[in-house]
Amino acid sequence: MTKPLALITGNINKVKEVKRILASDDSSIDLINVKLDVPEIQGTYEEVVMAKAAAAAVAYDGPVIVDDTSLCFTSWKGLPGPYIKDFITRLGPSGLAHVLDGFEDRSATAVASFAYCAGPGEEVKLFIGKCDGSITKEAHGSGFGWDPVFLPKGKKQTYAEMPGGEKDAISHRGKAVRLLCEFLKTL
Numbered sequence: 228m229t230k231p232l233a234l235i236t237g238n239i240n241k242v243k244e245v246k247r248i249l250a251s252d253d254s255s256i257d258l259i260n261v262k263l264d265v266p267e268i269q270g271t272y273e274e275v276v277m278a279k280a281a282a283a284a285v286a287y288d289g290p291v292i293v294d295d296t297s298l299c300f301t302s303w304k305g306l307p308g309p310y311i312k313d314f315i316t317r318l319g320p321s322g323l324a325h326v327l328d329g330f331e332d333r334s335a336t337a338v339a340s341f342a343y344c345a346g347p348g349e350e351v352k353l354f355i356g357k358c359d360g361s362i363t364k365e366a367h368g369s370g371f372g373w374d375p376v377f378l379p380k381g382k383k384q385t386y387a388e389m390p391g392g393e394k395d396a397i398s399h400r401g402k403a404v405r406l407l408c409e410f411l412k413t414l
């Protein structure tokens with residue numbers, strides 16, 4: 228029997244957002260969440276998520292979706308990028324904001340790299356969503372991860388201060404999940 232499509236992530240906030248985006252798309256795409264600790268290699272965000280999806284498909288032994296999220300500072304030539312988790316975990320949102328003190332350019336891009344793999348050894352398909360913005364000087368609101376310090380371009384509220392639906396409409400994850408959704412409908 229084939230296993231159900233699984234979103235492999237240990238991050239409950241990602242699960243919440245993906246389910247909310249899928250629900251608003253009226254797509255009737257169903258997925259379960261499976262928490263597996265999949266190794267994350269070093270490299271570009273594409274390389275990281277490709278390897279993550281391939282490893283997740285082997286660990287789950289079935290069809291998987293993974294999400295690897297990057298936060299890229301222009302002043303840092305794209306870093307921390309896929310290594311953002313250690314930065315936000317150790318520094319917290321305000322500490323993260325202060326690493327850009329002294330840099331004139333506080334612009335940043337949030338990138339959601341989603342990958343689908345039908346099973347062990349199968350081809351990996353990528354769906355990338357980006358949102359340009361900047362890193363505020365202080366934290367505003369309380370959301371998950373670096374949401375309190377990410378101000379999307381042209382907006383007056385950080386991701387953390389926006390209602391969920393408003394974040395989804397413009398967010399890196401919203402864009403990537405909508406692309407993924409179109410692909411899943413063709414299967």
Ligand SMILES: O=P(O)(O)OP(=O)(O)OP(=O)(O)OC[C@H]1O[C@@H](n2cnc3c(O)ncnc32)[C@H](O)[C@@H]1O
Binds near residue numbers: 235237238295297311
């Ligand atoms: O199990 P996985 O899916 O890997 O979950 P994770 O929490 O380890 O997630 P990542 O490896 O993609 O690391 C990205 C980091 O950025 C955070 N993050 C992811 N999406 C975010 C979003 O939309 N807003 C703010 N922070 C986010 C997340 O909490 C991590 O600290």
Ligand SMILES: [Mg+2]
Binds near residue numbers: 267312
């Ligand atoms: Mg991770």
